[in-house]
Amino acid sequence: MEKYELLPNELINQGISKKSDFFEPIYPKLIDVTRIHKEEYIFKLKKLKLSKLEIRKIGFPLSKELINREFLIVGGTVFGACKALTHKISMNIAGGTHHSFSDKGEGFCLLNDQAIAANYLLNNHSIKKILIVDLDVHQGNGTASIFKSNNQVFTFSMHGSKNYPFKKEKSDLDIGLKDRTSDYEYLTILKQTLPLLIKKVKPNFIFYLSGVDVIDSDKLGRLSLSLNGCKERDKFVFALCKKENIPIQCSMGGGYSKNINIIVEAHTNTYKMAKEVYNT
Secondary structure (H helix, E strand, C coil): CHHHHHHHHHHHHCCCCCHHHCCCCCCCCHHHHHCCCCHHHHHHHHCCCCCHHHHHHHCCCCCHHHHHHHHHHHHHHHHHHHHHHHHCEEEECCCCCCCCCCCCCECCECCCHHHHHHHHHHHHCCCCCEEEEECCCCCCHHHHHHCCCCCCEEEEEEEECCCCCCCCCCCCEEEEECCCCEHHHHHHHHHHHHHHHHHHHCCCEEEEECCCCCECCECCCCCEECHHHHHHHHHHHHHHHHHCCCCEEEECCCCCECCHHHHHHHHHHHHHHHHHHHCC
């Protein structure tokens, strides 16, 4: 949780962002949440009625503060997605809770922020096709499950093949990477895949999960990207979206290096690349 406090300060200190660039999210409407998540699950979540097994799968002790935070993360992604329709890009300091299914949470994820926001755009704006680009080191299993029968949302996950979750769901496109995959191989695969995927899917909007748990110092990652490789990954995604004139919402996702400064630097680089590409 510490990185969520350190990152905004670092962005301001480096002159990447101003205080006026930030907004405080509000709660999403419950109806928008329950269009993705089962009402029974949301009721149990809000009333702190999950079973011990359900709580253990989430990985956090359940509390009102945690539930409040999760709803605010969703609110931030929904609001940011709407902003991106006008400004072409928006960033959520948190988010990327892709292990949350329609009826359960797991892997530190309670509500699926980008799934809720994607569905919100489909229902409330003239968006007909969405591409979710999930480059966190862990497969976006919850997102894949939620949209498995929705042909308006294409899910793409590029992740460590032997990493969590050990039982993978089926995304529309999954690329499983071998342990210790490094910059060259990773970036080659991404640069060969994503442009063709955009041409095939023809999305009106892209959600990007930019987890920095792909770097070699990450204690949960098992891949071997350098900080510069991770930075180049983000720059490529942003530049491609700008070139194709596709609005993009970016959620930060995971980062678990033992050194908190490395995590903050990696996330800061994502914002640097967004600023460089979009000249904001």
